[in-house]
Amino acid sequence: MTSISGRLTDLAHRLSRIVDVPADDELEGVLIAAGWEPSTRRDHRVFQLDEMLAYTRSHHGGAEIIVDIRDFGDPQDLDREEYADSDHETISAQLYADAEALADSIADELDLPPAGPFDIDPLEGWHFDPYLFRAGHWVLALADVQQDSDLPLIVEAHFAWGADLEGRLTALVAPPAHPPAVDWTTITRLLPTDYRWLVDTYGPGPLGGYLDLAAPDQLLPTPDVGRLVWPERLTAATTDDGTTISWLTQSNRPWENDPQEQVNSWNLLLSRPGHDREYHCCLLRFLVLALTGALPEALPRRPRPGPLLPNSSDVPPRLAP
Structure with missing residues (x-):
């Protein structure tokens, strides 16, 4: 047996x-x-x-x-x-x-x-x-x-x-050969580990033609619109259609002793005029899901001109060759 x-x-x-x-x-x-x-x-x-x-x-x-x-x-x-x-x-x-x-x-x-x-x-x-x-x-x-x-x-x-979401994303969106270096020693705030990997791999700015990744020294809380907003919203990325992708800076694992693990468990909030939606996943997972069509509402329907996928007219196949 x-x-x-x-x-x-x-x-x-x-x-x-x-x-x-x-x-x-x-x-x-x-x-x-x-x-x-x-x-x-x-x-x-x-x-x-x-x-x-x-x-x-x-x-x-x-x-x-x-x-x-x-x-x-x-x-x-x-x-x-x-x-x-x-x-x-x-x-x-x-x-x-x-x-x-x-x-x-x-x-x-x-x-x-x-x-x-x-x-x-x-x-x-x-x-x-x-x-x-x-x-x-x-x-x-x-x-x-x-x-x-x-x-x-x-x-x-x-x-x-x-x-292996890193491998999946780099297969979907080829990273630049020489992304701009970030001096993390100047960044005093703890930030999610997957975001640090994204910035180190792609650099701040355009990613895949769909969004712009915020630079770590330019991460700004979403302005309060006349009322107390909690948890704080920290904008991680923006798109051309006015969408913002933000972290809700409240740990979903408060029992963790490691502050970094608490930061890694921040939820995401997608906001566009008249619409907010929360996602219980990290930014790296969100991007892979969005780019493979599993979250069709997450990103603009069409990327900016320029290379995205090995065959930019097709969604990658489900099965590996």
Whole structure:
């Protein structure tokens, strides 16, 4: 029988061919091609392979496959009358130890490289350190998880689109050979890490013909229009049609001890006359989604004249060659 790690590695390699955000039917097709079958116990969007269950989630900003590898049950459901208090605590602790050991053993056998620094969007809301792997533009996170103390303990594999966004953006928009250098030592304010990468790679100013990236020494709060605005809006980019893309400078991860991680979790706000829309993603992810058509409302319909894509008349294909 093929091992669990082998099944997951196979699924990861199949997903790695999908470059951009897919629809649910594409994800289901990947599962079926990998030997998964619709579960007879649940609705048609749940698939089963051996003892594992998988379900899909896709939306205009992302896509996921979640695999429940093994359900260890709810430790609180142990029969307290059957065990003395010390025995109950020992057995409850053993459930967690067994789940962690299974996750450890699968992680050790996965034939995948580790994930990179931009592979997990801090606004995605899930981190399964230390088991993070990359498969093309997908991340595989592996862990034993329990969403609440009264819910089952499950070893879970979570595949999510959004890895190697730097590589995807540079394939969509070729960076200049010699972008203007920025002296970051003169910038006293903490700024998102992905923005720093964008400025270092493309320089401030035009990016892809669609927008102008604000220079770090020219980042200005959006003016208050007669009322207190909180959180502060810090304009990151502008477009020719009057659209501004701003950070809402309030951390979505206030429990983080690292101030940089708190800054990395700022939401984005797209504003144009008569319209505001908030996006729960970092600027790099937003640009990739917008340029691949996953956020059709995000940028002007037509770029300025000049090169954008390798074939500027076409949206890049979903599948890698």
